[in-house]
Amino acid sequence: MTRNATNADDIRDMADEVSRLIAARFGGARRGERPPLSVMLRRRGGALPRRLRKKAWTLAQADQLSAQPKVARQLDLPGLSRAHQALITHLQPLGELSRWQGRAIGFAASVVLGLLVLAAATVWILLQRGYL
Known part of the structure; x- marks a missing residue:
């Protein structure tokens, strides 16, 4: 879904969408709060790869500049x-x-690993005492 910006309102919508996705994926926003992209980048921007962080800052600056009509017409x-x-x-x-x-798979894997270590320790103790 390629979306092309045609005016300043599109830039604002794009920045809001990216901000919402960052909040959904990395957290950083309270329930019901919809912070602007620049705030979300300060809070959770470090979770993005460097090349995307630069693009996100560019979009955040364009979002702030798009409030000024004369400057908004000059944006790329x-x-x-x-x-x-x-x-x-x-x-x-x-x-x-x-x-x-x-998260569920990670939790299940840690439980299985714990049970495996417990079983190995039990077998080792039984071998040391001569029961096996």
Whole structure:
């Protein structure tokens, strides 16, 4: 889904969408709070790869500049659209369900590892005492 910016309102929508995705994936926003992209980047921007962090800051600065109509007409709309697309493709693949499944799999793996270590320790103790 490639989205091309045609005016300042599109830039604002793109920045809000990226901010929402950062909050959903990395946290950093209270329930019901919708902070601007610049605030989300200060809070959780370090979780993004460096090349995407630069693009996100560019989009955040364009979002702030888009409030001024004369400056908004001078912004690089195709470049901002490419930055938005790169950020969206990085942030979208993992949805809420996938993250929940990842946490559940991680928890199950740690429980299985614990049981495996416990079984190995039990067998070792039984061998040391001569029961096996």
